[in-house]
Amino acid sequence: MSEINLDLYNQPKTIEFLVNSLRHNRLAHSYLFSGVEGLGKLEIARYFVKLIQCLNPKDDYRTPCGECGNCRKIEQGIFVDNLEIDIAEDKTTISIDQFREELGKFLKYSANESRYKTCIINQFEKTREEAMSAILKTLEEPPKNFIFILITGNVNQLKQTILSRCQLIKFREQTLEQVESRLIKYYNLDKPKARTLALLSAGRIKTALSYIESDIYNQRVLLLEKLSKILLEKSFFENHCFYNFIAANFLKADKESDGKLKDKRKKIMYLLDIILHFFRDLLVIKQFNDKRFILNIDFEKDLKKLSENYSQLEIQKFIHNTIYCEKLLYFNVNPNMIFENIFL
Ligand SMILES: [Zn+2]
Numbered sequence: 001m002s003e004i005n006l007d008l009y010n011q012p013k014t015i016e017f018l019v020n021s022l023r024h025n026r027l028a029h030s031y032l033f034s035g036v037e038g039l040g041k042l043e044i045a046r047y048f049v050k051l052i053q054c055l056n057p058k059d060d061y062r063t064p065c066g067e068c069g070n071c072r073k074i075e076q077g078i079f080v081d082n083l084e085i086d087i088a089e090d091k092t093t094i095s096i097d098q099f100r101e102e103l104g105k106f107l108k109y110s111a112n113e114s115r116y117k118t119c120i121i122n123q124f125e126k127t128r129e130e131a132m133s134a135i136l137k138t139l140e141e142p143p144k145n146f147i148f149i150l151i152t153g154n155v156n157q158l159k160q161t162i163l164s165r166c167q168l169i170k171f172r173e174q175t176l177e178q179v180e181s182r183l184i185k186y187y188n189l190d191k192p193k194a195r196t197l198a199l200l201s202a203g204r205i206k207t208a209l210s211y212i213e214s215d216i217y218n219q220r221v222l223l224l225e226k227l228s229k230i231l232l233e234k235s236f237f238e239n240h241c242f243y244n245f246i247a248a249n250f251l252k253a254d255k256e257s258d259g260k261l262k263d264k265r266k267k268i269m270y271l272l273d274i275i276l277h278f279f280r281d282l283l284v285i286k287q288f289n290d291k292r293f294i295l296n297i298d299f300e301k302d303l304k305k306l307s308e309n310y311s312q313l314e315i316q317k318f319i320h321n322t323i324y325c326e327k328l329l330y331f332n333v334n335p336n337m338i339f340e341n342i343f344l
Pocket residue numbers: 053054055056057064065066067068069070071072
């Protein structure tokens with residue numbers, strides 16, 4: 001059975017609370033997992049579901065047995081008493097139609113094979129208004145033995161009426177050292193690489209792992225080397241060669257592969273994030289001239305040189321434009337058009 005590495009996500013208080021509520025038979029009808037992206041909320045929600053559904057949990061309720069009928073069915077993806085709702089591949093929100101289609105059917109029947117029916121709704125803040133009202137109704141009069149786990153990256157976007165009906169579970173960012181040591185321990189990274197990824201991911205372990213899996217770390221070096229070079233030459237002002245570089249090296253390769261749009265979007269978001277962090281460092285060096293505060297420690301020399309070439313206003317403009325591009329991407333603008341905007 002594929003077991004979750006709880007230490008990787010490092011949320012011991014959360015785990016203890018959830019395990020305790022199961023151990024003492026005090027499960028809530030609805031939980032709201034809240035915290036920024038990349039902390040492992042969905043993974044821990046899935047683990048909690050496995051724990052709730054397991055007929056014979058081990059280690060004082062901490063570990064699903066992996067052998068009972070429910071555990072086996074969950075593992076094979078044929079378990080009918082759990083439902084996971086998420087934004088569809090080609091959409092940016094969860095619509096009322098999706099809700100009716102998926103949740104409506106699920107709510108109709110009581111648990112088939114187990115004591116509870118469990119439902120995870122990921123990215124809950126991106127649920128459309130009418131769908132949100134539908135879920136609120138369900139939470140007001142929860143069907144017997146149904147347990148909801150709502151996951152959100154932004155609790156401020158949710159109404160008080162929703163919040164008041166959920167058991168709030170907060171997830172926290174890990175410290176720089178905690179992320180670094182986990183990357184070294186579980187992914188065999190050398191210290192400088194682990195350090196850089198920990199800095200860039202700002203305590204979000206899953207973000208750090210995405211950087212590794214999508215080869216973003218290596219692309220980051222290439223991207224920043226080229227970006228520094230172009231900025232030092234100031235040549236992009238004349239011929240937009242930075243855009244050409246991105247288009248040729250990153251987007252073209254993606255076009256050829258049959259990668260999903262969602263993955264492509266994610267990858268460009270990471271690249272934009274890297275650029276944003278770089279410009280942020282540049283501003284920090286410009287203002288304070290203190291390397292202790294920079295994230296891209298391996299580019300310290302370039303940052304120093306660049307800070308002499310650019311005014312604070314120019315750097316701020318780079319930052320604004322990069323954020324603008326991220327917003328465009330967030331609102332579903334075609335990723336191919338994004339980089340044209342960076343240096344406008
Ligand atoms: Zn089991």
